[in-house]
Amino acid sequence: QVQLVESGGELVQAGGSLRLSCAASGRTFSMYGMGWFRQAPGKEREFVAAIGWSGGMKYLADSVKDRFTISRDNAKNTVYLQMNSLKPEDTAVYYCAASRTYSGSRRKADYDSWGQGTQVTVSS
Numbered sequence: 001q002v003q004l005v006e007s008g009g010e011l012v013q014a015g016g017s018l019r020l021s022c023a024a025s026g027r028t029f030s031m032y033g034m035g036w037f038r039q040a041p042g043k044e045r046e047f048v049a050a051i052g053w054s055g056g057m058k059y060l061a062d063s064v065k066d067r068f069t070i071s072r073d074n075a076k077n078t079v080y081l082q083m084n085s086l087k088p089e090d091t092a093v094y095y096c097a098a099s100r101t102y103s104g105s106r107r108k109a110d111y112d113s114w115g116q117g118t119q120v121t122v123s124s
Contacts (some may be wrong), residue, residue, distance in 0.1 A: 001098075001112055002024045002025055002029065002113050003026070003113070004023070004024055004098060004113055004114065005022070006020060006021065006095065006117060006118040007020070007118060009093075010119075011121045012121070013122070014087055014124050015085060015086065016086050016122070017083060017086065018083045019080055019082050019083070020080065020081040020118060020120070021078055021079075022036075022080075022096030024078070029074055030054070032100055033051070033052055033098070033102050034050065034072060034096065034097070035048075035049065035051070035097045036048040036050070036070060037094070037095045037097060037108060039117075040092040040093075045095065045108060046061070047106040047108070048081070049064070049068060049070035050070070050104045050105060050106060051071070051079065051104065052104045053103050054074075055074070058070055058071075059104050064090075067083065067086075068083050068084070069082045070082075081094065086122045088122045088123070088124045090120060092120060094117060094118050095117045096115040097114050098112060098113040
């Protein structure tokens with residue numbers, strides 16, 4: 001398993017932008033499919049974005065596909081989530097996840113390792 005540490009979450013006004021980062025430990029990062037999920041208070045954790053091993057495959061939830069992008073830098077063992085045009089409904093704890101088996105999955109159960117999360121708060 002890899003160890004994951006997210007960063008970049010903060011309070012931002014509606015319409016603003018943030019870039020979340022997820023740093024992974026280990027030398028096999030390029031062999032993991034990576035994903036971002038989020039969980040708002042009182043709600044289930046939901047899929048946001050996923051990226052394949054080489055970065056060629058990318059998937060985004062319908063609610064964010066015109067505003068968010070996912071990318072990865074395998075040389076830096078890091079995956080990013082660029083979030084633009086943020087809305088109050090984007091407020092949540094954002095989690096990074098890694099899958100040794102699946103590349104680009106939207107399913108929480110397909111991920112083996114999770115970070116501790118980073119809080120994103122969007123004020124109106």
